[in-house]
Amino acid sequence: MVIERIEAQLPGVVLDRHDFRGDETVVVAGDRFLEVVDFIFGEGFQMLLDVTAVDREDREPRFDVVYHFLNLTSQDRLRIKVPVAEGCAVPSLVSRFKSADWSEREVFDLFGIPFEGHPNLSRLLMWEDFPGHPLRKDYPLDGGDRFCSQDIGASFAPEARSLNS
């Protein structure tokens, strides 16, 4: 499998691996991530389907950036996870995969994870001056007090939303 070849070609790069329900997954460190991507590109994983992230609040480093690759010839899939601490950047894949452009912007927008080398790292789904990053686990589901302040109007304040008032 491709993971064995990664381990053989780039010793020490694979921090962890698992294949729950047949989904091959490797965990690699951010500083050697581009080496791995270039290697698997040569192995046929030429389509970057998706970039997303998971906020593991109580773990250090806090985030996992998750990449899903597809090999169109063999129809194999590979998931690469890059753990990253809050405020630290992950190398951008835009120079290799054009599909990384919006996906990385989305992760930056919703998780606040910066991508080093991205040509236009701005918010994608939320507006420019939106406060915070909504998919972080510490971001409240209803947006929190920021959206209930007096600036927006008393009708949105918590006491106005109570059913008993």
Next chain:
Amino acid sequence: MEPTPLAATPRPDGDRMIVNMGPSHPVTHGTLHIVLELEGEIIVKATPNIGYLHRGVEKLGENLTYQQFIPLTDRLNYCSSLMNNVGYTVAVEKLLGIQDPPRSRVLRVLCSELARIGDHLVCIGINAVDIGAFTAFLYLFRERETIYDLFEMMAGQRLHSSFTRIGGLFRDIPAEFEPLCEQFLESCPRTVDEMESLLTHNPIWAGRTKGVGAITPENAINWGYTGPCLRAAGVAQDLRKGQPYLDYDSYDFDIPVGTTGDVYDRYLVRTEEIRQSLGIVRQCLDRLKQLGPGPVIIDDYKIALPPKEKVYTRMESLIHHFKLIMHGIEMPVGEVYSATEAANGELGFYLVSHGGKSPYRIHVRPPCFPIFSSFDEQVRGRIIADAVSVLGGMNVIAGELDR
């Protein structure tokens, strides 16, 4: 006749006209905003500005049970909501490591293919309307009405079906379904022929679509294209064949591919896919007859709700019902990515479970998201009218784009 892309002639003053297309413009079909920078009629730069339909589906999913998320999947690609239902439940079933009953699998294929036909009809019809061919649209929407009638019979809903359940389906199809479906299988090929006679050899349609949005296979793969747009570029990638789910490998159908990847080829690929899907629907109806009546949902009350008559009469079933509603399904700890071939391409669901009744993280990979991200490259150096046909050919659905 191969129209060459027009080169932008730099104006000495460097003045550019800014034209806002959207957020509410007839050709955007949804709420999209595209800022076009023009020199004369030539697009120098196109900046899509998305997020107007962002509802925080992924954040909501982290606070709902696995079952409660199904209605939210209806609202991703609202032109073919049944296919999103199927894609999501297949993902949850992969996480659980279970399989739904055979009858449910056939019915899922049946409704997916009907939804695919409906989605392609809308895409082609609307693309034609945007370019000025109104007639084809009317013929196609008559067929789509029948598809929605069929959905209503199945799910009780025309648009937001929520038809699937984890481990099977909400219910079996009624007896009236089959005669109407047979009627549809009779009339739809005629309508597709009619549409082809109106469009395929129409010089205006060809002039507006041939060479517009052409893309090489390598470039399309690099952009993350999937579905009809990738196949139009000549890459025979279809998850129904490549990574079969729901026993798609036992059905007989072909994957049409194009050569240039332009809007005209996308149209031809979609047209042929409609015909292939009609063939799969035919096979599904035959299989349903062969299978005869049977359960459409898994017989495991730790995953699927017990039937109502048991809940009202037996204590164990009542307890199972209560436990499932209040505590949800007991999920294994792990993560899965499951992809199905939706009408627009690969629809992926990435689920992370820490046990518990809600997913720890749920991520949707919408097919039109990477496709639409290439919009600037597709229209740069062309005229505004081409932007309209490219947008229609991409079949951008704002609901799944913004989530």
